[in-house]
Amino acid sequence: MIWIEGHLVSRGPGGVYGERMVQGLRVWDPKRSKLAALYHLGKGPELEQKDRVLYLGAANGTTVSHIADYTEVVYAVEHAPRPMQDLLVVAGQRKNIIPILADAGRPELYVPIVEMVDLIYQDVASPQQVDILIRNISFLEPDGNLVLILKPKSIDVTRSPQDVAQEALADLEEKGVLIQDQVWLLPNYPDHVVFLCKRS
């Protein structure tokens, strides 16, 4: 990862969402992207030029554009039409973003085009977050990384986020995911926890 004067940056064509530039590189704002927030906490997998990424919950393509700057190709899955229209514009400016309009919970719809990947990054607000990850795990190379941004409040608002996270963790381990680290995304994203995982 490239750091300049305390800013996490990425190398690519700017102007995706009005991001700041430092020495010609795009500042990856931890307030706008949960993955950037994770890197600012000193955690998260090193992105490499050769990496292939499956991104679930791509939204408007803010984080997608930065990941695409670092990696070979990003398969960006988004279900909602409006953010997809923004994502299409971002994909049009880059050669290595493959947009997919589909529900991340139904990978059978995009299995024809997504190849085996080195990283699955998931950031979806769904009560079935754990299940969605499990359904997509067959796209992951045996030694690949999983980054799950868990939103406990999307699973159950009435319970404490810590309890929901613990339950999700147990659920993941039971379903063949090895959790190496868990990081609460404070201060930028209260009640968001990241699970850094591998296939077990």
Added chain:
Amino acid sequence: MESYWFGDREGQACRPAPNDSGLLAERIELLAGTGNVSIPNWRIAVRCGFVSDRSEYLRVLQEAAINLVIKNLERGYQADHSGLIQMVRMLEQVDCTINLLTERAVDWYRATRPGFSRKLLLPSGRKLITWLHRDADEALSEVLDEIERLIEQRTTLMKKVSQRAEEVLPNCSALAGGLVAARLAAEAGGIRELAMMPASSIQVLGAKQALFSHLSTGSPPPKHGVVYQHGRVHGARRENRGKVARTLSSKLAIAARIDYYRKELDREFIEKAAERIREAGRRA
């Protein structure tokens, strides 16, 4: 046989798919439907003679993927007639804007004419604008011109909404008029949503505030929302309005389902329904 988005492979033999993003998008969709595809591998695509290298593979794939996304977006927007819903919302916003601007213009006028009082002023709407126009100063006149143009625009938009609704919601439009039908669909959140709604919900669509104040404080329930705009409802005697609104909504619920599933006008149903609604207005 193994099928990939870029071709079919059988043992050593491999038949590449035609390299055209439109056809490839169709192929991807077809394959997704079969549920019997393997995770693709770009090396097979090269061996297949479909592309010459990795970067060409990604380029062709991106083009096909973007093509597919645009096709799906178009299809989605057409299926739920988002265009009509957006038109209705624009019409409502224009209405609201005209009222606000007119109010503001009257306030402005008042400040330049100490003898002016709203009490003396009988005309409303468009006539009010014309009235102000007679002796407004230059700056105000220019604004009034703009408001008048907006009112014209509103009329055009209203006709278009009505027209579209008659195509998209033929049965609802036949019962309640195009404009009311379109407003109901917009209020429900879509054509499909309207078709799924029980008649009792359709009856109070557009009366959200009254409905929730009824549910939370126990004030009398609303008799009607958007359906009030139908001539038979607001033309009915006060004590009869609830009944007319109820009958109309129950027929509209059926009409919405015919519109959504059968998509054609059912004259026999319309005649019977219209008779029932007339009947409801008659009985005291």
